[in-house]
Amino acid sequence: xxxxxxxxxxxxxxxxxxxxxxxxxxxxxxxxxxxxxxxxxxxxxxxxxxxxxxxxxxxxxxxxxxxxxxxxxxxxxxxxxxxxxxxxxxxxxxxxxxxxxxxxxxxxxxxxxxxxxxxxxxxxxxxxxxxxxxxxxxxxxxxxxxxxxxxxxxxxxxxxxxxxxxxxxxxxxxxxxxxxxxxxxxxxxxxxxxxxxxxxxxxxxxxxxxxxxxxxxxxxxxxxxxxxxxxxxxxxxxxxxxxxxxxxxxxxxxxxxxxxxxxxxxxxxxxxxxxxxxxxxxxxxxxxxxxxxxxxxxxxxxxxx
Numbered sequence: 001x002x003x004x005x006x007x008x009x010x011x012x013x014x015x016x017x018x019x020x021x022x023x024x025x026x027x028x029x030x031x032x033x034x035x036x037x038x039x040x041x042x043x044x045x046x047x048x049x050x051x052x053x054x055x056x057x058x059x060x061x062x063x064x065x066x067x068x069x070x071x072x073x074x075x076x077x078x079x080x081x082x083x084x085x086x087x088x089x090x091x092x093x094x095x096x097x098x099x100x101x102x103x104x105x106x107x108x109x110x111x112x113x114x115x116x117x118x119x120x121x122x123x124x125x126x127x128x129x130x131x132x133x134x135x136x137x138x139x140x141x142x143x144x145x146x147x148x149x150x151x152x153x154x155x156x157x158x159x160x161x162x163x164x165x166x167x168x169x170x171x172x173x174x175x176x177x178x179x180x181x182x183x184x185x186x187x188x189x190x191x192x193x194x195x196x197x198x199x200x201x202x203x204x205x206x207x208x209x210x211x212x213x214x215x216x217x218x219x220x221x222x223x224x225x226x227x228x229x230x231x232x233x234x235x236x237x238x239x240x241x242x243x244x245x246x247x248x249x250x251x252x253x254x255x256x257x258x259x260x261x262x263x264x265x266x267x268x269x270x271x272x273x274x275x276x277x278x279x280x281x282x283x284x285x286x287x288x289x290x291x292x293x294x295x296x297x298x299x300x301x302x303x304x305x
Contacts, residue, residue, distance in 0.1 A: 034159075034221055038067040038228035040282070043292055044075070046301040047270035053079065054291060054302075056235075056282030057166035058227050060152075062159045065228070067166070071305045076170075079277035081180045083269070086190050088167050096187050103145050103195055112146045112206070113139035115199060120207060127210045131157065143202035144194040147209040154213055155220045166279060184262050184280070193253055201249050208247060227282050236286040256289050263294050270300060 045052040053075040061067075076082075086092070108114060116124060124146070128135045131153045138146050155161075162168060170176060197205070212219060226234035239255070262280070269276045285291050295302050 034062055034065075034224055035228060036062070036065050038065050039069065039230050040067055040227050041230040041232055041285070042072060042075075042305045043285075044303050044305055045270060045295055046303075047272070047275075049271070049273040050080075050275040051078070052266070052270055052276040052278060053305075054285060055166075055277065055279045056227070056285040057279050058224065058282060059165045059167065060155050060160035060162050061164040061166070061224075062161075063164055065164065067228070075305075076176065076277055078275055079179065080274040081182055081269075081276045082170065082176060083182045083184065083276055083278040083280075084167055084170070085280050086183050086185045086187055087181075088171055092187050096191065099187070099191050100145065103142050103191075106142065108140070110142050110199065111140050112143055115143060115203060116206075120203070120210075123210050124206065127213050130213065142195070143199070143206040144197055147202070147206040148194070150206075150209050150213065154217070158218075158220045160220055160224070170279060180274075182276075184265060185258075193258075194250075197249065197253070201247060204247050205250060232286045235282060236290075239283045239287065255284060255287075259284055259289055259291055259294065262291065263298075266291070266295070267298070 040058070041056055043054040045054060055072065055075075112124065113121070124138075125135050127150060128138050131150060133149060133153055138149060141149065194202075194205075216222075223235070223238060225231075226238060262284070266278065269278075280291070283290075287293065292302055
């Protein structure tokens with residue numbers, strides 16, 4: 001399986017689509033041993049006519065994490081529009097779950113049980129058992145979906161669940177119901193990012209996830225600590241160093257290409273007279289190819305809050 005560290009599990013820090021994290025089996029929720037007082041990074045971008053705020057989210061969180069400080073609430077109150085990666089309400093969860101079921105019970109010839117080499121199969125079975133996942137269920141999945149299920153379960157077993165994630169909290173906040181909501185992607189697009197990867201890439205994703213479970217079982221806490229302390233550099237290192245080495249095609253698709261697409265949308269927002277609160281996965285904001293660096297490169301004034 002290789003010896004690279006961290007690898008694909010990092011994506012759950014804020015790169016995997018939040019809607020998909022609701023649609024996978026997750027037995028055995030534990031209690032997370034982390035500091036509940038969080039000060040995640042948060043930026044204001046001065047637009048041509050109004051301000052735009054950028055907030056890096058964590059899609060899965062332990063209960064009772066206190067991340068909504070005064071500056072964030074003030075920005076939410078001032079914003080006319082709330083922007084998320086994709087909708088995660090009940091209707092769209094059901095839609096995503098139906099699509100996921102197709103991949104979980106699709107073409108047997110493309111399933112984990114059929115496409116893996118014997119040596120890989122043994123390690124994946126061992127990891128599934130270690131995580132408390134049903135091999136009978138996992139073996140029918142395509143490799144990308146099995147990788148997601150294992151990654152999610154690694155977080156859940158450490159007390160991180162999507163019901164506490166930033167997007168979920170914002171979506172359910174009655175104080176924000178009167179806001180206009182905009183989404184950067186559709187559910188179908190988000191599922192397609194992984195489902196349409198070549199089989200060889202999907203298999204490498206699964207291999208790196210299995211390796212992560214073995215080599216860095218506490219990666220969830222490391223990423224949470226970087227996010228909760230607003231340590232952009234630590235988050236950048238965890239993502240760039242590990243993701244680029246593990247499966248560069250996924251790094252390009254999930255970070256670089258999506259960031260570039262979102263920059264076009266954000267550029268239009270910054271010319272608008274309305275103010276925007278943009279909440280996307282924390283991994284999309286940091287690094288040379290992150291949204292903050294790209295906005296500054298284009299001449300916008302971006303200030304940490």
